[in-house]
Amino acid sequence: MNYTKKEIKKGIKLHILNTDKFKTNLVAVFLTTKLERETVTANALISAVLRRGSNTLKTQEEISKQLEELYGASFDCGIDKTGDNQVLKFYIETVNDSFLPQTNENILKKAIENILDIILNPLIEDNGFKKEYVEQEKNNMKQRIQGRVDNKRRYALDRCIEEMYQGKPFGLYRFGYVEDLKDINKKNLYERYKQLIEQCKIDIFVSGNVNEELVNIITENQNITNLQEREPIYNQESEKNTVKQGEKIETMDVMQGKLVVGLDVNSQSEDEKYNVMIYNTILGGSANSKIFQNVREKANLAYEASSRYFKYKDNIFINCGIEISNYEKALNLIKEQLEDMKNGDFTEEEVENAKKAIISSIKTIDDEQDTSITYYFGQEMSGNQKSVDEYIERIGKVTKDDVEQVAHKVEINTIYFLRN
Amino acid sequence: MQVIENSKVKETLYLEKLENGLTVMVIPKKGMKKKYMIWGTNYGSNENVFIVPGENTKTEVPNGVAHFLEHKLFEQENGTNSLDTLTALGVDANAFTTNDMTAYLFGCTDNFYPAMDELMNYVQNPYFTDENVEKEKGIIGQEIMMYDDSPDWKVYLNAMQILYHNHPVKIDVVGTIDSISKIDKEILYKCYHTFYNLSNMAIVVCGDFEPEKMLEEIKKRLKENKVEGNIQTFYPEEPDTIVKEKIEQKMEVSRPMYTIGIKVKPTDNPEEMVRRDIAIQILLELLVGKSSRLYKELYNEGIVFGGIGANYEFSENYAHVLISGQSNEPEKVYSRVKEEINRQKQEGISETDFQRIKKKLYGEYVKDYDDVESIANMFLANYFMGINSFDYLSQIDTIDVEYLTQVLNDVFKEEKMVISIVKN
Structure with a gap:
């Protein structure tokens, strides 16, 4: 795989991941903007309205039929939080022409035109989006936001994050808030759209068999040439800004308690975060980890017991699903594991094993198109230009001492428990 | 080898x-x-x-x-x-x-x-x-x-x-x-x-x-x-009929979730399993897929949001179609799905729609061959049913409107349909 990046215009970058390993091509367009209470809901809604119809393909039905004609090109969009930014993500995946019965159609070219058309050439009526689409999508967005409670595990994690980041950008819910929806209409949403497109950071990724001709198709696409240069407005550095919380217990009609422990890692530098990755793997990132072994295998308190590192915000979240009456027991066990880590109560071998696991996952980055795109976007956002090989080398250098140093910086910020 | x-x-x-x-x-x-x-x-x-x-x-x-x-x-x-x-x-x-x-x-x-x-x-x-x-x-x-x-x-x-x-x-x-x-x-x-x-x-x-x-x-x-x-x-004797048409359970959810089921008579002939699987996937796209008439209507009326999930699960001794999603009016989704099935039966399947969906499905089958894990899992699960996964790529060419119509009539039967709902 060969990765190249070029600036089409100031603030708009084209990332090419050239590879002939796959039967598919994947195109992604990411719009990155600041996470803000004032715009979070409107931004999420924009993404929903855009996929309802463009100036060329005016209805969802037309879009769907077009995608089906392109041998089931799949179009997808999502909203993510990347550090203190809200990222509107659009993807289209197509089959390589060489695996299709008729090879005279250039499927990838059409797919690129379609995705750019959906994002940059929306259906406009009377200086606004189509009213019907806006109103329907407001209703859908309301349902989606309210639907947070349906996945209890995810809900508990989100609630813990909200507590830790109360009043801060990262504490915002990525789809926004129901109460904002009533003031949004076809005109002000379109105004916000224009502002977003003028100011946001735009990254276009193409993974697959990409030649020069295809690069030109993108750079010369009218929807791209119409875009202005910009000094993109987004948060380049993620502020360290958790609020101290302590313990938060909430109730819901659940059978099983969901325990989330949010940790501040307090890394001093970007580079130190590689050490934290090893720390997290030993703490709760694998089946050999302290939390899995002690909470699940020894005490048999849980089926799920793990931890995840959120690199951008430098937090670790520990998750367990437990019997409600076992709350204290599980929490004490978790605290013991954190203490053990501080006391250096883990072996060189565990450090080496953690490295192997992480290196193995780095090596497969190139084997999956969406993973590679996420990886290179992460590099772009952190301003950190490490190649996959350099990344592997850096992980290989982590020592037991480095991990112990991380352990001493780690502090519990919030203990969140969802129970009945 | x-x-x-x-x-x-x-x-x-x-x-x-x-x-x-x-x-x-x-x-x-x-x-x-x-x-x-x-x-x-x-x-x-x-x-x-x-x-x-x-x-x-x-x-x-x-x-x-x-x-x-x-x-x-x-x-x-x-x-x-x-x-x-x-x-x-x-x-x-x-x-x-x-x-x-x-x-x-x-x-x-x-x-x-x-x-x-x-x-x-x-x-x-x-x-x-x-x-x-x-x-x-x-x-x-x-x-x-x-x-x-x-x-x-x-x-x-x-x-x-x-x-x-x-x-x-x-x-x-x-x-x-x-x-x-x-x-x-x-x-x-x-x-x-x-x-x-x-x-x-x-x-x-x-x-x-x-x-x-x-x-x-x-x-x-x-x-x-x-x-x-x-x-x-040994499997217990299973009648062709359903047990009852409707079941409801209370749980804390933002809005009702539904699964519509259709009981299907299983076949143990591997070739027929593959052909029927393909046909049902095509029919489900035509009935409730993103480009279908019913999906457009239900979406515009605000009855469904997001997609309608649809799949066919089968082995040698059981088979069923499942259609599921979230809606404020699951009963209405159910009756509209039934109506749409009847409409398709009466009006017949459009050759244009069929050709388009077939292209989509073909593309999806090709996409299955990029990831080592999904390839191996697919070959293993199919093997136990006597199926070689490659068969899907060849059998899809044998499917025509006539066969689809036959499967539509054999499988999508009103008396074999049930609905399960979970709501507050």
């Missing part, structure tokens, strides 16, 4: 049935760094009544044994746990149980052969004690409770309750707190010795490998195996 090429996806399957009964399949993927191995037995949660080869009487075991066995197989006599050993090698190891099969797997970039040593060792060497069986009941108990909090799982399981009178596909793969309490080491050993005979198993490997060399590596690691006779399994 038998060499089966497919010119459409430009992939090759190497297959060998060894004398000891084991089937080995290798699908080489040049240039992929990830390597993947999966070892499955044609034994899942549905196989609860059987005759052990050599015995005369039926054995009946509690629900959830296959899954329990999957958890326990990692435990080793020397006190180690194979999942830990594999994890320590830096490989990504796991196992899963379905209604129809159990499988053990790992994926990695390095340490493939040491990991293969471990996988092939633990699958062939069970070690169950009273103590380690008891301890697992706590863990699986929490797994059961995790599913209890999952409304999408509940709405599915409830649909199965009213589709099936007796067939064990209606029972949760993990069993219940009560049924797993009855499991002991003797039961586990008995099921292991019956269903983990090599003649009931298959290994699939996918990655950058030489197939013949891989076969030798596998052979080296196999213990001696006595090929037993066929395992007779």
Whole structure:
């Protein structure tokens, strides 16, 4: 795989991941903007309205039929939080022409035109989006936001994050808030759209068999040439800004308690975060980890017991699903594991094993198109230009001492428990 | 080895049935760094009544044994746990149980052969004690409770309750707190010795490998195996009818979730299974897919949001269509789906729509061949039903409007339909 990046215009970058390993091509367009209470809901809604119809393909039905004609090109969009930014993500995946019965159609070219058309050439009526689409999508967005409670595990994690980041950008819910929806209409949403497109950071990724001709198709696409240069407005550095919380217990009609422990890692530098990755793997990132072994295998308190590192915000979240009456027991066990880590109560071998696991996952980055795109976007956002090989080398250098140093910086910020 | 090429996806399957009964399949993927191995037995949660080869009487075991066995197989006599050993090698190891099969797997970039040593060792060497069986009941108990909090799982399981009178596909793969309490080491050993005979198993490997060399590596690691006779399994008599049309459960959800089920008469002819699967996938796209008339209407009326999920699940002895999603008016979705089925039957299937959906489906089948893990899993699950996964790529060309119409009339029958709802 060969990765190249070029600036089409100031603030708009084209990332090419050239590879002939796959039967598919994947195109992604990411719009990155600041996470803000004032715009979070409107931004999420924009993404929903855009996929309802463009100036060329005016209805969802037309879009769907077009995608089906392109041998089931799949179009997808999502909203993510990347550090203190809200990222509107659009993807289209197509089959390589060489695996299709008729090879005279250039499927990838059409797919690129379609995705750019959906994002940059929306259906406009009377200086606004189509009213019907806006109103329907407001209703859908309301349902989606309210639907947070349906996945209890995810809900508990989100609630813990909200507590830790109360009043801060990262504490915002990525789809926004129901109460904002009533003031949004076809005109002000379109105004916000224009502002977003003028100011946001735009990254276009193409993974697959990409030649020069295809690069030109993108750079010369009218929807791209119409875009202005910009000094993109987004948060380049993620502020360290958790609020101290302590313990938060909430109730819901659940059978099983969901325990989330949010940790501040307090890394001093970007580079130190590689050490934290090893720390997290030993703490709760694998089946050999302290939390899995002690909470699940020894005490048999849980089926799920793990931890995840959120690199951008430098937090670790520990998750367990437990019997409600076992709350204290599980929490004490978790605290013991954190203490053990501080006391250096883990072996060189565990450090080496953690490295192997992480290196193995780095090596497969190139084997999956969406993973590679996420990886290179992460590099772009952190301003950190490490190649996959350099990344592997850096992980290989982590020592037991480095991990112990991380352990001493780690502090519990919030203990969140969802129970009945 | 038998060499089966497919010119459409430009992939090759190497297959060998060894004398000891084991089937080995290798699908080489040049240039992929990830390597993947999966070892499955044609034994899942549905196989609860059987005759052990050599015995005369039926054995009946509690629900959830296959899954329990999957958890326990990692435990080793020397006190180690194979999942830990594999994890320590830096490989990504796991196992899963379905209604129809159990499988053990790992994926990695390095340490493939040491990991293969471990996988092939633990699958062939069970070690169950009273103590380690008891301890697992706590863990699986929490797994059961995790599913209890999952409304999408509940709405599915409830649909199965009213589709099936007796067939064990209606029972949760993990069993219940009560049924797993009855499991002991003797039961586990008995099921292991019956269903983990090599003649009931298959290994699939996918990655950058030489197939013949891989076969030798596998052979080296196999213990001696006595090929037993066929395992007779029994399923209770299942009427063609549904149990009842509607079931509702209360749970804390933002808005109702529904699963519409259609009971289908199973076929055990592999070719017909594939053709019917393709036809049903096409019909579901035409009925409730993103470009369908019904989806557009329901979406515009605000009755559904997001997509409508639709799939067809089947084996030799059960088959059903499931259509599911979230809606404030699940009953209305149900009646509109019924109307749409009738409309399709009356108006006939449009050739244009059919050709377009066929293209989509073809593209989706091609996309299945990029990831080593999904390739291997697909070949294994299909193999146990007597299907070669490549068949989908050739059979799709044989499907026409006439056959679709026949399947539409045979499968989408109003008297075979049920709805399950979970709401506040």
